[in-house]
Amino acid sequence: MYSVQVRSHIMIAHSLPGEFFGPAARKHGATYVIDAELRRAELDSHNVVIDIGLALRLLGEIAESLSYHDLDDDPRFAGKLTTTEFLARFVHDELRERLGEAFDGTIRITLHESHVASASYEGGR
Amino acid sequence: MYSVQVRSHIMIAHSLPGEFFGPAARKHGATYVIDAELRRAELDSHNVVIDIGLALRLLGEIAESLSYHDLDDDPRFAGKLTTTEFLARFVHDELRERLGEAFDGTIRITLHESHVASASYEGGR
Amino acid sequence: MYSVQVRSHIMIAHSLPGEFFGPAARKHGATYVIDAELRRAELDSHNVVIDIGLALRLLGEIAESLSYHDLDDDPRFAGKLTTTEFLARFVHDELRERLGEAFDGTIRITLHESHVASASYEGGR
Amino acid sequence: MYSVQVRSHIMIAHSLPGEFFGPAARKHGATYVIDAELRRAELDSHNVVIDIGLALRLLGEIAESLSYHDLDDDPRFAGKLTTTEFLARFVHDELRERLGEAFDGTIRITLHESHVASASYEGGR
Amino acid sequence: MYSVQVRSHIMIAHSLPGEFFGPAARKHGATYVIDAELRRAELDSHNVVIDIGLALRLLGEIAESLSYHDLDDDPRFAGKLTTTEFLARFVHDELRERLGEAFDGTIRITLHESHVASASYEGGR
Amino acid sequence: MYSVQVRSHIMIAHSLPGEFFGPAARKHGATYVIDAELRRAELDSHNVVIDIGLALRLLGEIAESLSYHDLDDDPRFAGKLTTTEFLARFVHDELRERLGEAFDGTIRITLHESHVASASYEGGR
Numbered sequence: 001m002y003s004v005q006v007r008s009h010i011m012i013a014h015s016l017p018g019e020f021f022g023p024a025a026r027k028h029g030a031t032y033v034i035d036a037e038l039r040r041a042e043l044d045s046h047n048v049v050i051d052i053g054l055a056l057r058l059l060g061e062i063a064e065s066l067s068y069h070d071l072d073d074d075p076r077f078a079g080k081l082t083t084t085e086f087l088a089r090f091v092h093d094e095l096r097e098r099l100g101e102a103f104d105g106t107i108r109i110t111l112h113e114s115h116v117a118s119a120s121y122e123g124g125r
Numbered sequence: 126m127y128s129v130q131v132r133s134h135i136m137i138a139h140s141l142p143g144e145f146f147g148p149a150a151r152k153h154g155a156t157y158v159i160d161a162e163l164r165r166a167e168l169d170s171h172n173v174v175i176d177i178g179l180a181l182r183l184l185g186e187i188a189e190s191l192s193y194h195d196l197d198d199d200p201r202f203a204g205k206l207t208t209t210e211f212l213a214r215f216v217h218d219e220l221r222e223r224l225g226e227a228f229d230g231t232i233r234i235t236l237h238e239s240h241v242a243s244a245s246y247e248g249g250r
Numbered sequence: 251m252y253s254v255q256v257r258s259h260i261m262i263a264h265s266l267p268g269e270f271f272g273p274a275a276r277k278h279g280a281t282y283v284i285d286a287e288l289r290r291a292e293l294d295s296h297n298v299v300i301d302i303g304l305a306l307r308l309l310g311e312i313a314e315s316l317s318y319h320d321l322d323d324d325p326r327f328a329g330k331l332t333t334t335e336f337l338a339r340f341v342h343d344e345l346r347e348r349l350g351e352a353f354d355g356t357i358r359i360t361l362h363e364s365h366v367a368s369a370s371y372e373g374g375r
Numbered sequence: 376m377y378s379v380q381v382r383s384h385i386m387i388a389h390s391l392p393g394e395f396f397g398p399a400a401r402k403h404g405a406t407y408v409i410d411a412e413l414r415r416a417e418l419d420s421h422n423v424v425i426d427i428g429l430a431l432r433l434l435g436e437i438a439e440s441l442s443y444h445d446l447d448d449d450p451r452f453a454g455k456l457t458t459t460e461f462l463a464r465f466v467h468d469e470l471r472e473r474l475g476e477a478f479d480g481t482i483r484i485t486l487h488e489s490h491v492a493s494a495s496y497e498g499g500r
Numbered sequence: 501m502y503s504v505q506v507r508s509h510i511m512i513a514h515s516l517p518g519e520f521f522g523p524a525a526r527k528h529g530a531t532y533v534i535d536a537e538l539r540r541a542e543l544d545s546h547n548v549v550i551d552i553g554l555a556l557r558l559l560g561e562i563a564e565s566l567s568y569h570d571l572d573d574d575p576r577f578a579g580k581l582t583t584t585e586f587l588a589r590f591v592h593d594e595l596r597e598r599l600g601e602a603f604d605g606t607i608r609i610t611l612h613e614s615h616v617a618s619a620s621y622e623g624g625r
Numbered sequence: 626m627y628s629v630q631v632r633s634h635i636m637i638a639h640s641l642p643g644e645f646f647g648p649a650a651r652k653h654g655a656t657y658v659i660d661a662e663l664r665r666a667e668l669d670s671h672n673v674v675i676d677i678g679l680a681l682r683l684l685g686e687i688a689e690s691l692s693y694h695d696l697d698d699d700p701r702f703a704g705k706l707t708t709t710e711f712l713a714r715f716v717h718d719e720l721r722e723r724l725g726e727a728f729d730g731t732i733r734i735t736l737h738e739s740h741v742a743s744a745s746y747e748g749g750r
Contacts, residue, residue, distance in 0.1 A: 001498070002460050007491040009364045013263035013279035013320070020171050022178065023318035029263035029279010031364050046395050047456040052492060053397065068273035070263070081172040085127050114259045114281050115740060116132040117177065123126070134739045138638035138654035138695070145421050147428065148693035154638035154654010156739050193648035195638070206422040210377050239634045239656050240615060241382040242427060248376070251748070252710050257741040270546050272553065296645050297706040302742060303647065331547040335502050365490060366507040367552065373501070384614045388513035388529035388570070398568035404513035404529010406614050443523035445513070489509045489531050520671050522678065581672040585627050616632040617677060623626070 003039040004049045006056050008063040014071035014082045032111040040105035058098045084111050084119035092121045128164040129174045133188040139196035139207045157236040165230035183223045209244035217246045253289040254299045256306050258313040264321035264332045282361040290355035308348045334361050334369035342371045378414040379424045381431050383438040389446035389457045407486040415480035433473045459486050459494035467496045503539040504549045506556050508563040514571035514582045532611040540605035558598045584611050584619035592621045628664040629674045631681050633688040639696035639707045657736040665730035683723045709744035717746045
């Protein structure tokens with residue numbers, strides 16, 4: 001099994017309404033350092049899992065579509081609890097869709113929210 | 126598959142008797158930076174893998190029960206070789222027990238003993 | 251010259267009004283991992299720069315007073331541009347004041363806003 | 376499942392001929408920080424996955440055989456595209472062979488080529 | 501004293517002729533993760549040390565002018581020993597020149613060549 | 626001003642007697658990741674601050690003389706409080722002495738005791 005991992009980041013505001021989330025129910029924000037790991041059983045004819053330039057460009061586009069936004073006002077997330085886990089899944093789905101036929105393996109997205117906490121979503125095609 | 130990861134650390138003394146361990150047979154010590162990764166197939170109704178505050182609190186309690194101890198004098202480890210692998214398993218079992226019904230997924234514990242070495246234990250319920 | 255460094259973090263929302271800041275003029279947020287370095291020429295009678303437990307507690311109190319806040323709505327920052335540099339200075343001044351007579355050396359505060367950018371403020375008494 | 380992870384690094388020159396690789400078709404180089412993770416279902420009688428000293432020594436020998444080389448002139452890689460993925464597999468195979476009977480578990484090799492990109496190969500016996 | 505720090509990286513080939521450098525006399529290569537720290541006594545009217553976007557863009561341009569090059573064949577370095585220290589100074593001078601009137605403070609450039617070694621150059625105007 | 630930085634680590638046991646140190650008065654231990662930064666105003670004829678191989682070898686010798694020891698039983702530290710600050714000074718003095726005429730600049734030693742705390746000593750000749 002081979003994999004490549006690339007990194008980007010976003011800076012967003014949001015709130016997590018509900019008693020469950022304690023102080024995070026208030027409007028606050030986060031830097032999410034995003035790691036995207038792409039896994040496949042075999043390399044292609046160029047000896048790579050994927051064109052790393054393509055992976056970086058697509059992850060960068062997704063980051064740009066999220067960064068410097070207040071997710072509470074973003075129609076994509078209306079009525080959603082934008083937890084770190086949820087956002088990891090969102091980035092996964094966006095990357096999967098943008099890659100399309102270019103990648104048919106497993107994708108694991110990790111969002112580091114601080115030096116002591118992170119969340120991931122991993123999905124196969 | 127979703128996961129969350131939280132971090133804590135302990136500072137302990139111990140020795141690893143036996144020729145096999147070379148200089149580590151002498152009384153020495155370690156800082157173990159502990160990563161606990163909790164994995165589940167689905168999110169709960171709050172869009173989380175687990176209440177991250179609960180995970181942090183329980184990992185912190187386990188860390189406190191170990192830190193600033195000489196494991197050679199700790200009855201919990203009498204007659205045991207407290208290798209990094211063994212301690213990763215110990216933290217896993219402690220966290221599993223303290224979580225109880227609150228978490229039924231996979232737990233992976235990693236103990237980083239320096240910038241060049243670590244060990245992990247991963248177990249399902 | 252001796253120093254000790256301790257780490258905490260905050261998660262905040264804010265905006266930086268003005269064309270100068272580009273997309274950061276919009277409401278967004280950040281995780282700031284905060285390093286506080288305290289420097290003195292000599293150690294005290296306990297062979298330390300400062301009681302590290304005190305330093306951690308005070309930095310934690312400052313972090314708690316900022317974290318999970320929207321700085322745009324915080325009276326402490328009314329009419330201020332809450333850039334990373336400005337916030338580094340704010341944390342410095344707060345830590346200096348809370349330390350009071352307990353520390354008379356140099357304090358350097360660094361706020362890491364991502365894996366590729368940070369800002370610092372350093373001041374002597 | 377238990378694992379141990381050890382780290383080493385190499386500094387090499389190479390080129391990746393072909394339009395596909397863009398500027399990397401030119402002679403350039405890389406520091407690869409190498410993580411070797413060794414995984415087994417059970418610990419041995421010493422409560423370890425493997426003699427960590429042996430793992431470090433063997434990984435160090437492989438690193439020494441690669442470091443400060445121009446891979447384009449290395450007969451081991453004649454006619455090969457020495458991508459990060461390919462090199463991760465090469466290190467895996469070398470470590471597997473050198474370990475021989477001493478380790479029968481899974482080995483995962485990760486080569487970090489910068490603070491934003493890495494590649495891995497993972498194989499079982 | 502305030503500072504901001506931004507990060508980029510380059511991947512280059514080179515050799516360091518002479519017995520002094522041991523195996524590094526051979527053609528090899530390195531990833532240099534580059535940190536540029538810019539320091540000034542006071543903030544400007546935007547509460548920043550410098551337009552961080554400008555600093556990132558200029559550091560990126562310098563990185564692009566070096567990355568994927570064999571420094572042994574680069575006329576800018578003819579007859580020079582391109583040690584990490586030397587390259588830190590080179591990046592400093594390039595950044596100083598490109599910033600021009602936009603920055604009159606101290607610049608410190610650090611090149612990390614691995615997880616265990618780095619070199620820096622720091623200069624005032 | 627130029628500098629080079631190299632890294633090593635030690636794993637030791639010790640205790641810090643006295644009410645002041647709270648739970649650290651008990652026998653415990655630490656991994657100290659050690660960074661040695663060597664600074665000089667000018668490079669030598671090889672375009673380096675110092676032979677980095679020499680710096681690594683000497684720092685490694687000092688690490689070996691400390692690692693896997695119980696500092697409470699080490700005659701070098703009889704009657705001393707082996708705080709992180711104190712040990713940073715000790716490593717500085719050892720490195721200064723071993724370098725002798727080979728280095729006449731400033732040396733800064735940092736001991737990282739966890740992911741959230743470190744201490745340094747810096748001295749000129």
